[in-house]
Amino acid sequence: MEMKKPIIKSIPYEEFKDNETLEALIKEINKERTNVVVGALDDLINWGRSNSLWSLTFATSCCGIEFMSVGAARYDFARFGFEVTRNSPRQADLIMVAGTITHKMAPVLKRLYDQMAEPKYVIAVGGCAISGGPFKGSYHVLNGVDKIIPVDVYIPGCPPRPEAILYGMMQLQRKVKIEKFFGGVNHKQKKEEQTDNYPLVITNVPQEITDKTEKEQ
Amino acid sequence: MNTTFIPLNEFRSQMETLRRDKGMDFLRDMIGMDWGEDGLGVIYLLENSATKENISVATRTTDRVAPAIPTVSDLWKIANIYEREVFDFFGIIFNGHPNLRRLFLRNDWVGYPLRKDYDESEAVNPVRMYSENNQNDCTYTLAEDGTIKQIPDTLFDNNEYVINIGPQHPATHGVLRFRLSLEGEFINKVDIHCGYIHRGIEKISEKYPYPQILALTDRLDYLSAHQNRHALCMCIEKAMGLEVTERTQYIRTIMDELQRIDSHLLFISCAAMDLGALTTFIYGFRDREKLLDIMEEVTGGRLIQNYNVIGGVQADITPGFAEKVKTFCKDILNKLNEYNDVFTNNIITRKRMLGIGVLSTEDVISYGCTGGTGRASGWSCDVRKRHPYALYDKVDFKEIIYNNGDCYDRFLVRIDEIKESVRIIEQLIDSIPEGEYKVKTKPIIRIPEGSYHAAVEGSRGEFGVFIESKGDKSPYRIKFRPMGLPLIASMETMLKGNKIADLMAIGATLDYVIPDIDR
Ligand code: SF4
Numbered sequence: 102m103e104m105k106k107p108i109i110k111s112i113p114y115e116e117f118k119d120n121e122t123l124e125a126l127i128k129e130i131n132k133e134r135t136n137v138v139v140g141a142l143d144d145l146i147n148w149g150r151s152n153s154l155w156s157l158t159f160a161t162s163c164c165g166i167e168f169m170s171v172g173a174a175r176y177d178f179a180r181f182g183f184e185v186t187r188n189s190p191r192q193a194d195l196i197m198v199a200g201t202i203t204h205k206m207a208p209v210l211k212r213l214y215d216q217m218a219e220p221k222y223v224i225a226v227g228g229c230a231i232s233g234g235p236f237k238g239s240y241h242v243l244n245g246v247d248k249i250i251p252v253d254v255y256i257p258g259c260p261p262r263p264e265a266i267l268y269g270m271m272q273l274q275r276k277v278k279i280e281k282f283f284g285g286v287n288h289k290q291k292k293e294e295q296t297d298n299y300p301l302v303i304t305n306v307p308q309e310i311t312d313k314t315e316k317e318q
Numbered sequence: 319m320n321t322t323f324i325p326l327n328e329f330r331s332q333m334e335t336l337r338r339d340k341g342m343d344f345l346r347d348m349i350g351m352d353w354g355e356d357g358l359g360v361i362y363l364l365e366n367s368a369t370k371e372n373i374s375v376a377t378r379t380t381d382r383v384a385p386a387i388p389t390v391s392d393l394w395k396i397a398n399i400y401e402r403e404v405f406d407f408f409g410i411i412f413n414g415h416p417n418l419r420r421l422f423l424r425n426d427w428v429g430y431p432l433r434k435d436y437d438e439s440e441a442v443n444p445v446r447m448y449s450e451n452n453q454n455d456c457t458y459t460l461a462e463d464g465t466i467k468q469i470p471d472t473l474f475d476n477n478e479y480v481i482n483i484g485p486q487h488p489a490t491h492g493v494l495r496f497r498l499s500l501e502g503e504f505i506n507k508v509d510i511h512c513g514y515i516h517r518g519i520e521k522i523s524e525k526y527p528y529p530q531i532l533a534l535t536d537r538l539d540y541l542s543a544h545q546n547r548h549a550l551c552m553c554i555e556k557a558m559g560l561e562v563t564e565r566t567q568y569i570r571t572i573m574d575e576l577q578r579i580d581s582h583l584l585f586i587s588c589a590a591m592d593l594g595a596l597t598t599f600i601y602g603f604r605d606r607e608k609l610l611d612i613m614e615e616v617t618g619g620r621l622i623q624n625y626n627v628i629g630g631v632q633a634d635i636t637p638g639f640a641e642k643v644k645t646f647c648k649d650i651l652n653k654l655n656e657y658n659d660v661f662t663n664n665i666i667t668r669k670r671m672l673g674i675g676v677l678s679t680e681d682v683i684s685y686g687c688t689g690g691t692g693r694a695s696g697w698s699c700d701v702r703k704r705h706p707y708a709l710y711d712k713v714d715f716k717e718i719i720y721n722n723g724d725c726y727d728r729f730l731v732r733i734d735e736i737k738e739s740v741r742i743i744e745q746l747i748d749s750i751p752e753g754e755y756k757v758k759t760k761p762i763i764r765i766p767e768g769s770y771h772a773a774v775e776g777s778r779g780e781f782g783v784f785i786e787s788k789g790d791k792s793p794y795r796i797k798f799r800p801m802g803l804p805l806i807a808s809m810e811t812m813l814k815g816n817k818i819a820d821l822m823a824i825g826a827t828l829d830y831v832i833p834d835i836d837r
Contacts, residue, residue, distance in 0.1 A: 159486060161493045161515050162833045163540040166584070166621055173587075173603030188488045201833075205424055206493060206514045208449050209485055235533060238525065239518035240431050240438045241423070243445055260621055 107275035117272065127279050143280075150194070151277040152182040154222075154270070157193035159213065161200030164227035167260040168199045176263040183270055190214075195222040195273065198252075201229035201236060202243045214250045220280070222273055225252045226266060228259040235259065319769045321361055321374045329377045330388040333362075337393040341366045342373065343683050345394040346773075347799045349784050350404035352433045353378065358385045358408055363771065363782075367683050367697065370704050374771075379410075384464050389414040395684040399807040407432035407520075411460050417471060418458050422513030422836055424450050431521055432795075473509050474499050481818075485514045489592050489822045492832035494806065496821070503817045508810045512803075516836040520796055527791045528554055528763045529628060536622045538798060539834035541581035542776035544573045546798075547626040552707060553772035553783040554628050557765040565753040566630045571709040572643070572746055573616075573625060574774070575739040579650065580609050581777035582732045582739075589729060589826040590661050593670055598661040605653050612642050628763060630756025640747050647740045654733060662733065671725035675812040675824035678723060685808040689779030689801060690731040691828055695723030701775040713745045728827040764791050776801050778829050798837060802830035 107123055108114060160168055171178050178184060187193040190213045202210055214223070225246050228234025233244035246252060253276060256269035324332050336342045342364040349361040359378025365371065379385045389412040391398040401412045402421040409430035412418055420427065428442050455474075461467035474480045474497070484495035493514035499507040519538065523531045535550050536543040548570055555562060562570075587602025610620045615636050617623035625632050661667055677687065682695040692699040700717045702710040718734040720727035767789045773782040782799030805828045812824050 158488050163537055163621060165492070166540060170603060170607070170620075173607075174600050175604065175607045201515060201517055203514060203516055204443070204445050205422075205450075205516065206485065207445050208447050209493075209514070211447060212449070213486060235537060236517045236519070236522065239522050240436075240443065241516050241518045248445070249447070262620065 107278040109271060109275060112271070117275070119272070123275060123279060126276070147278050147280060151274040153185070154183055154273065154277070155185045155187050155192065155194050156183060157190055157196045157213065157217070158186045158188055159196055159198060159210075161202065161206060162229070164199035164229070164260040167263060167266065168197060168226065171263045171266050176267065178267060178270065181267070181270065181274070190216040191218060193217055194220070195224060197224045197226055198230040198246050199226040201234070202246050203241050204243060205241070207243050207249055210246065211249050222253045222277070223250055224254045224256060224269055224273060226256045226269070227261055228257065231255050231257060319374060319771050321376045321769065324375055324377045326377055326379055326387065330390075332375070333388075333390050333393060336364060336373075336375070337390075341368060343367050343394075345390075345396055345400070345686055346372075346780070347782055347784065347797070348397065348400035348404060349795075349797045350408040350410065350432065351376070351378070351786070351795060352408060354434055356380070358382065358410055358433075360387060360404055360410065361769075361784075362390075363784075367699075384411065384460055384466050385409065386411040386413050386460055388412070391415055394686075395681070396686045396804050396807055399803060403803075405458065406430070409433065409466065411458060411466060413460070417473070419456055419471075420513075422516040424513075425456065426450070431518060473497075474507065478506070483821070485511070489825060490832075491588065491825065491830065494830075494832050494835075498813075498818065498821075500818065503819075505813045505816055505818060505821070508813050510806055510809065512806070512832075512836050514836070515833050517833070519837045520798065523796045524792060524794070528765070528793070531793070531796065532627065533624060535798070536624060537833065538837060539776060539778070539781070539801060539831045540621055541584060541831055542577060542778065542781065542801075542834075543621070543623055544570075544577040544625060545774050545776040546781055547624075548574060548708070549772050549774040549776075549781050549783045551626045551628055552774065553770050553785055554763070554765060556772055557768070557770040557785065557787065558628075558759075558763070560629055560757065560759065562630055562757060563753045563755070564751045565755055566757075567708050568746055568750045569631050569635055569755065570626060571713075572743055572750075573613075573631075574708070575742050576609060576613060576643070578739050578777050579736050580606060580613070582736050583609070585732050585829045586657055586661075586729075589829070590667075592822050592826040593667065595661050595664070595667070598657060601653070601657060601660070605650060608646055608649070612639070612646060615639070615642075627756065629759045630754070632756075634755045635750070640750070643743060643747055647743055650736065651740060654736060657733070662729065668726065670820075670823050671729060671827070673722075674725045674816065674820050675827070676722065676724045677808060677812060681808060681811055682723070685811075686804040687779070687808050688804070689776070689829075690728055690735065691805055691808075692779070693718055694720045694727035694731045696721040699780070701773050701780050705773060707772075707774060709746065710742075713742050715742050725823045725827040728829075732829070762791055764789060765793075773799070778802065778831070779805070800835050800837060802832070802835040805830045806835060 225231050230246050233242050236242040237244055254269050254273045256265055258265050344365040344367045346363040346365050351359050357378045357380035359376055361376040363374045387410055401415055404410050405418055406420045406422050429436050455471055456468045457471040458466055458468055478499040480497055480499050482497055484490045485493040495511040497509040498505050519534050532547055535546040538546055583602050583606045587599040590598030614620050617625040677695045679696045682692045682697050688699045698717055703717050715738045718731050720731055765787045769786045771784045773780050779801035781801055784797040785793045786795040788794045
């Protein structure tokens with residue numbers, strides 16, 4: 102069965118920018134075909150997953166306030182199924198990196214990402230998370246979270262407007278819609294995304310253990 | 319600004335005289351300085367809280383390898399944290415400080431970033447992806463051979479029960495981290511970690527020309543964006559001897575007050591959310607959106623607005639502005655009653671806030687907790703009254719003072735301040751004079767040699783700007799007085815003996831913004 106275009110009800114397909122990336126993904130997935138039953142199950146699961154994306158409340162600075170606005174009365178992201186925000190990474194599907202990530206915060210962010218259960222997604226909100234933004238020249242700011250974790254959607258702006266955040270989240274929904282859940286290409290942490298390219302966080306190993314492992318080697 | 323230099327050997331005794339005999343009980347700010355050839359030192363801005371008299375004194379040492387200055391942390395409580403900050407940025411040792419260690423940067427950070435000879439290259443300080451080892455609590459002192467030495471110092475005993483809150487925790491309003499030692503449910507000892515959002519704004523500013531620095535102030539405390547920028551513009555204008563027009567003053571004052579309402583609305587919403595009242599959160603944001611609409615129409619931005627510029631404001635107000643503001647003002651007063659009904663007078667709110675987290679008047683002055691927190695403890699600390707700027711000496715408004723100093727009073731102060739802000743706006747909105755909204759300035763802005771200071775009342779306290787200029791187009795040193803640092807410093811006093819659940823109420827009503835603390 103072929104993977105179909107990611108369609109979101111009520112917004113025409115053409116109104117989305119960047120359909121090419123998604124279509125390329127679809128092509129990649131369609132290379133290995135699956136049978137109708139599995140494909141139909143995939144569709145069902147993806148429908149459910151894309152409409153109940155739970156995000157981790159992870160806001161470090163200004164962009165976080167706009168994220169809160171998106172959650173509140175006027176913009177109300179509950180309309181799209183994002184209303185549950187989780188405070189524990191174990192229960193979250195996606196991490197919205199809203200705000201500047203500094204050197205001191207970088208290992209914490211990486212650790213939160215590692216703690217999340219698969220499949221997991223990352224949205225970089227605002228100039229700071231994308232490239233360091235206004236603080237690019239600083240000695241203590243990480244120039245882009247994609248240096249330490251893989252990013253699915255970038256939402257530019259300083260801060261992005263709530264509409265932009267919603268648009269970005271819908272782009273992520275569309276991305277989720279075209280994934281295969283049973284085998285095939287899923288958003289599992291791919292080989293190239295793993296330790297070799299992104300450093301692993303090892304925290305507070307007591308001295309005795311380090312000594313012991315060194316001896317064993 | 320005239321600064322008196324005190325030689326190092328007399329420094330300690332003179333500071334004691336100032337504190338004890340001259341009544342300089344409010345340490346407004348402590349500014350670490352690197353004067354290059356002349357050595358490293360610190361400028362202290364002091365104020366007498368009764369007479370509002372201000373002085374600034376400084377001291378310095380020429381030793382760059384192991385600079386040392388006597389501590390004043392026993393005279394002003396806030397000096398404890400400020401001295402750690404100066405140590406962090408300049409590597410100055412404060413002799414006699416109880417526990418001198420870095421405040422913002424990691425323990426394994428190499429070098430002192432605000433020194434002029436700091437090496438910024440990636441190779442020296444790469445992004446370290448391993449967590450800091452907190453078992454290594456330490457103190458820095460001078461060794462006998464005159465070098466800086468790190469000695470281990472355990473803050474918490476092995477048999478203490480220590481829990482960690484943050485940096486990723488919904489109730490810390492951003493990335494702040496506490497370590498608490500508990501005795502059952504009661505808090506015994508607190509250690510606060512900052513620096514998770516330290517962006518090095520003061521260092522970047524030394525590279526940027528003045529108009530570019532303006533953009534960074536909005537992002538310090540994004541809920542007092544206008545006021546922060548107002549302070550910096552005022553400081554630069556003062557230094558250049560630039561007079562802004564009457565119209566500008568009106569617009570700036572009105573925008574400052576709108577921003578204050580915006581911030582207080584967000585405060586009410588978030589304080590309520592922290593205590594579990596989600597309805598108030600939704601209400602607060604609903605009304606805040608109306609205000610944001612007005613701001614957006616004038617400035618073009620919702621949160622970060624980049625409105626004040628040197629010599630005026632970015633763009634003139636829009637035609638319907640006055641009408642819209644008046645409608646909003648009328649509306650918000652009714653809405654306040656609504657909040658009071660659902661939240662303020664609620665029995666749960668009262669139980670969780672009344673008598674919790676009490677700060678005495680002496681404590682708030684010694685810690686320098688300005689803004690709503692100071693005023694809830696009976697300290698009249700409003701910069702708008704103490705050192706009036708813009709139009710604040712022309713309008714009639716009351717400084718809201720409560721005396722219990724608990725969470726509930728801190729909450730009420732903000733509610734009442736919204737009403738006062740509305741009063742100020744209503745006095746000004748109909749009489750905005752015609753004229754230019756911006757005076758012409760030279761394309762390249764240089765300010766004459768010297769040091770300058772300006773302060774405004776931000777949404778959560780006194781926001782000060784200190785500039786030292788050598789006559790260039792960027793400052794030699796710029797220092798922002800964080801509004802939040804004194805607030806979190808005072809938490810230790812408040813938390814001791816309270817239950818761990820009170821941490822949420824206390825944190826919520828202190829109303830700090832972390833990027834402003836860490837800068
Ligand atoms: S992108 Fe802009 S608004 Fe967002 S966190 Fe960075 S500075 Fe703040």
